[in-house]
Amino acid sequence: MISVLNTIDTGHEDMIHDAELDYYGLRLATCSSDNSVKIYDIKSGTQTLAADLKGHFGPVWQVAWAHPKYGNLLASCSYDRKVIIWKEAGEWTKLYEYTGHESSVNSVAWAPAEYGLVLACCSSDGSISIISYNQDAANWDVKKISGAHAIGVNSISWCPAISADLSLDPLTNKEASKRLVSGGCDNLIKIWKEQGDQWVEENRLEMHMDWVRDVAWAPSLGLQKSLIASCSQDKRVVIWTSDDNVSWTPTILNTFDDVVWSVSWSLTGNILAISGGDNKVSLWRESADGQWQCISEVSKGLGQTSNDERSTL
């Protein structure tokens, strides 16, 4: 079910923390503890280094490609408390640098393109920033949710813009509220909703017993309900479902052997890829009877994990 297309030696000099393909799947952006962001052009089995972006002064945690209708934009966030939006204009240059956080910026996510050029980021300082590009004024507006999660926000994800209901004309749902989901060090997941020019906490979802490491709002394509996946230091992955985006029902997808680091939905929103500390990537799908089933599991021999254990004696 899973076959390797490319193996890219990123040339990073330290741990990789994120790797993301662009909208078309033609470019790969990676970031690392070596403070750099790299961009590769991916062509059927081969890859070429297109750029090596240096501008962060700390480990770079995450990268995110903007929708191409806004140009070739890449956002990166780093331990150095900065978010940099890079733009390719012949060469890659900094388009904007956001320094509004007081601590490590742990996650960045572009809003659905329908909302314009909007970026959300969250930080260990406990706050979430929503940065939007104002086309008329040609500047960036910042809205901040302070104290979103005590002692830090780890992950953030946008609610898709398009209604789940295929039969509805997407245009009629233009007024659908913008929503965000965030996961934090207070073990909570929170749903934020834009009301007027404010972002307010609409819901807090309690289930995890340790840091929420990653949250992912499923693309709604073809699904009648909203889904959010969350994973945590408590080794569990929880699927939250809602018919109205207001009341949410949790289902524990699985309890793993180790910390779960990332959850990612397929673009069709029906497959969830889970990557955990046990060095396995597993794919899950909801069966007809509503049970989540592991449909594929891959253990990798990519890195010899025991090598870096410092244990002696």
Next chain:
Amino acid sequence: MKVKELKKTVNVSWSPAEQYPPMLAAGSAAQQVDATFSSNSVLELYSLNLEDLGLDLELKASLQTQHKFQKIVWSGAGTIVGGCDGGLLQFYNAEKVLNSSPDALIGSSTKHNGNVSALDINPYQKNLLASGASESEIFIWDLNNTSQPMAPGNRSQPYEHVQGLAWNQQVQHILGSTFATRCLVWDLRKNEPIMKLSDSQSRTRWRSLSWHPEVATQLCIASEDDQLPVVQLWDLRLAASPLVTLEGHGKGVLGLSWSRHDPDLLLSAGKDGRLLCWNPNNTKPGGELVVEVCQQSQWMFDVAWSPRTPGLLVAASGEQHVALHTLLGGTRADRQSAHTQSNIMESFGGADSFAALPVVTRAPPQEAQAPQPTRAPAWLKRPRAAKFAFGGKLVTFEKCPQDEGSRKLVQINQVVTEPELVEKSVALEQVLALTLSRDPQAADRLAEYCREQGDSSGDQHERYTWFFLRANFLPTFRTEVLNLLGYKQDDIPSKFKSQNVADIQNDTAFLSREAQTLIERKLANLDLEPTVTNVSIPNGEDSTSLICRALVCGNLEEAVELCLEANRVADALIIASLGSQELVYKVQRYHLNKTATDPVSLLSGSLLRSKWDALVRSSAPANWKDVLAALVTHCESDVLAQYCELLGDKLSEESDPSYRKAAQLCYVVSAAGDALAKRLLRDLRDEKRDVGDVSTLTQRAQLALLLKTAAEARGRPVKEGGSLTSVLTEYAGRLASQGCLQSALTALQGSPSEMYDRLATALGIIQNRFAQHHPQQQPYLGRTRTASEQSQKRSHISNSYLPNAPSIVPKPDDQWQRPNNTWGQPQPLVPQPQLPPQQPQQQSRPGSVGPQSGITSRSKYKVDPSVQSAPLYSQYGFNNPVTAQPQSYGYNSPLPDQYNSASVPTHNFTPINQPNIPSNPLSNYPNNPLNPAPLNPANQPGQLNGSYYASQGIEPVAAAVPSKPVAPGWNDPPVMTTKAKPKQEMQQQAPITHPLFGAEPPQHVPLNPQFPGQQQFSGQQLPPQQHPGQQSQFPGQQSQFPGQQGQFPGQQGQFPGQQGQFPGQQFPGQNQYPGQYDQYQGQYQQQGFQQRAESPAPVQTAPVPKPPIPDQHLILQTTFDQLRNDCANATSNAMAKRKLLDIQKKLENLYDLLRENKLSDNSLSTLHACAQYIQGRDYANAQQAVTSLAGDVDFAVVASFLPALKMLLTFAEQPR
């Protein structure tokens, strides 16, 4: 960042890591008296209350206790242990404390003497407690049975207070203990100390200790001596001296805590009020200070990382309070505990006056950011992830080995979760690709594909659906459909033989061939009858007489009325047909209305007036097949679709599910993709099935896709944006998610959409097309490479999202669609002449529409070149001796509209038996004797009552040579097999755009398929040039980025490849370190992250050249270096080599000191002496000399290189 605080003088302990939610146990401190001098003593439990942004902890339970506490620990076994004065140990059941149960104290012991100030719980056996008190007493307790503690061995001499105890984090039977002058490590299995650590060169007074969380042999010990406020890292394997001494506190260090979440983080709390975080694994001299967590004026006497929550720590200070901090988080200046706030308010006169004060706002904290740890904590470092991307790709990476040179890999994987879908789509795509590439075989293949699908389907309804779909691709579309509906033409003749004519007409109006022959026979029979003679015409007052009289007088109208009166409808019709058309109408209407419930009437009325919607509406749902058959038989393709859809809609509303299935079939027949898609979606919902059900979706999407193809092939492109588009987009999304980008692209069939754009770009199609068409204007969207293009990009992009912006998204089947669109424009019922060649058509139109007032729909019928319906008209014309009537109602005249035949006007004058002459290329169908004349002046008086089974059919068509030339060149060789007919019929669609097809097609072939063969489309109208370029264009992309390869390797060279040892290398500022040793001490904050982080240039600056070492001391350098090199050369042990490297670095400190002349004369002379010993290979003496350095006045300075020098000499002493 301080997140919580507790304003009490207490000792605290974290709840064990297993405990959820985490809590803090706080017991009144015995060491201090708080300002209230309260002798009250409590044990309290607090929840962290992190969800709340305030600074207050939430009190969960409070228990009065008899004694205050020196130390508190909370065991994973559920026991809270308090060490008190007077050798007292108290054991509490945590659960009961939490419930405020009075019997929470479950045991106590006074085995100890003095203050029990050292306690630790074994990390592996949660019930194992170590306690220490005065006179070197250490006990090991089993919390399950606290009566008999054991001692780890004999008490160590001299008797001293046990300052600290700590279990090893890796080996469960190892216990560390600190006394003021020494540190003992016990092996519980051996019942004796196995190691004694003491720094003979310094006057440390040990207090706390903490084991390395991962390296079993390493531990840190803190000295509370104000003269030597250091923390030392020791390794039991190199117990001679500490590995590194962490220098930063100004006064004695009291508390230590090593993070179990990141071994690179060690906290130390000091009497100087500072709480520092170190990386003890960095053995650079003085240690690596990571961050100063906080600073206060009072003693900071304890600190502990949360065992559960990374980065969270609790610190107890002499300022009467306990504070929770996070290592990260910056400042949160706006936070205040409710307590503080109310205190302040109170002092200033209460909330009211407080609120009256002017609002103050803090200056933005931008400038004064809190220091951030120089190194990112391990818990932030996501080691691995898997992320989905477009096309079912999954990007994965995982924790890679940290050693230098290990490759940091990212994998891109293809995920296929629906192999079946992939398989199916491939098959379908091959077929569809033929269509797109105008392969003449496409229709056949499509039909074949449908048949296969139908054959392989188990479900009857699905089989039907596929076969109906298949019919769409067959040249014999109508026949097929009728067959499927159960109207097998072969069945008819036998029926005829046994049934009377009227019945046959009722049931199978379309079967004119048989009917005609039968009628001929009947007529022939009649003719054979002897001529009637002697018919008397009555002249009375009865109806017959009156009618006769009226007829005789030529008063047709009256005769008709009388006939009707007498219920002689047939006579009325015949008479009416002699008069005005209006009269005929009236009679018809009269009759039809009168017999509305009669099925024959319903059918014939519908037929007559083309009121098919009435038929659809009036018929019972159960008769859908018959209605559908009638529609298929009689309606021209455009309206056919409309009526079928209408029928489908009607059935759709029925509650019986079988009708809903029938509705699907109707939609299939009408090739109404959009309606079908809607129906399918509704079905899915009705069946409570998720649209996400892939196999269902796939099957139905394929259906919809084929239907769309069919519709287009039949000249009725589906409008964009409807349900069909949704379904197809969804389907394409599914395909894309399996990596079948090409198939997905095919499925979209070029409808411009974001998805199309995405697929095409991903496949490299769009870009290359651009390259072709706009050589100097580079691709589009993200694919640009040069600055100028980049600047234009936005506009491009916005364009690209406009549907149909041709320059942006050249659709593979642009050519294909355009003609379709033009046909599509005329409303099915009101064809609008568009192109010049249609001149005649325009002329004829008025004729067709004009005179009609009553039944407008009639014009539809006339307009419709329906193959089937025409014969019926021609039947009306049967027996009509008159060639034509100019004032014809134009029944037939519109027919040519569709075919834009120049000869149309002549139609009306066509003698009935030469129907083909003017324009009908019937000659092309020599093999079809049934081709009736397309049109006849059926409405001429006298004609109407003619038998329905007109005579034309008899006429050998082959003889009907067109009297006028048909459009040149088209189908000249009249070699027409039935198979080939569709080609011919294509003209039905084609004419408007193609004068070439001006010839009129055979319209009135009841059994003739009307289906426009696909060959036609592909072959003629749609030059296949543009479309299928993808394949060849794609590879071209690869060569786009010349020179980039070159950049890459070069880059690697930029990094000197240092490991994590000097993190400062990432921060250029740190380069200045050597040579600044003096200033360095105590200035850690300034080296803080921020400063470095904001150094503008990330590029490594070349090290500032150092000043030379004074000549007289040069000998030292050469000697030591020489020795080091010798040692290095002599050993092959990697460990030793690393060590020597390390020594080299530290010696560098010495050289720096020499350069700056920072060493006292005394030290210098000792060093020189040492060097001489070394030259004399007298390492023992050299060692001694070095050791004596430690006693020197400038020890603090010497300490930076002394251990290294000692170690070097130790190396040198080893035999080689």
